[in-house]
Amino acid sequence: MKRIAIRILLGALVFGQWSFGQVPPIINYQGRLLNGTNLVNGSVGLSLRLYDSSSGGTLLYEDSNSVSVVDGLYSTFIGDNTSFGSIADALTNAMVYIETIVNGTVLSPRERVVAVPYATAAQTVRGTNLFVSPSSGFVGIGTTAPAARLHVAGSVAVAVVNVSSNYTLTSNDCVVIVSSNATITLPVATTGTVGRIYSVWNGGTGLVFVRPNGTDSLDSRAGTGLQLVRDEAVTIIGEGATGWRSGN
Secondary structure, eight states: OOOOSEEEEEEEEOOSSSOTTOOOSOEEEEEEOEETTEEOOEEEEEEEEEESSSSSOOEEEEEEEEEEEBTTEEEEEESSSEEEEOHHHHTTSSOOEEEEEETTEEOSSOEEOOTGGGGGGTTOEESSSEEEOTTTOOEEESOSSOOSSEEESSOOOOOEEEESSOEEOOTTOOEEEEOSSEEEEOOOOOGGGTTOEEEEEEOSSSOEEEEOSTTOEETTEETOOEEEOTTOEEEEEEOGGGOEEEOO
16 A cells, blocks of 8 residues: 555544534544555555654554545544544644554654644643543642542632722622721622622721612521621622522
8 A cells, every 4th residue: 555645634523412512522534545546445444543743752542443445535533433542632732643554554654633623622621730521520720630620729819809988799709808988789689699709808997888789688688788897807608589698
């Protein structure tokens, strides 16, 4: 078997039993085979290997299959007959090259895998500082082995707002430091505020009032708020449309 005259790696991803929006780990691969100057016809054994280098290097993934060739043309998938490794793991490498083996004969040179096939790795994020597991849905920041839905290895910083007058909390706030007399009003309680957390601290010498919005409730008391004196703080947790609950 002589050199492949034309070999094309297509970016088409195949949808079948997969629901809309999911990324199937399958890459459509097409090419053209010639034996000398003659177009190949018939069934051939085809292995497709992914490496991290244009020569030598580490084998990252292999798919082996028999394909039907008609007038030199064939079409197959990388990912439906895995014999080694994982496509998702292979495509975490910065550079990936594909090697074609036809009936045991290694063809060269290898081809570099470019942007579109990397979409098969879109279902996961893998890196030194950020990791998302597609199987568990766990997210790791600073760790590649998250042990919870969100696992942060290191310190956590949140948004801090400094106010000196009446202020209504927004969805972008987290910690509010009040430097003078003021009323801090909670957002309207809705299903979208379930689990939302605010921390309000009286950092001045005046009085700070934390109150619900309109007829919403705080600690199951409609319209009733909390009073904070100097250096007092309170954590407020959203209970959804039913209102808010203080952490005191």
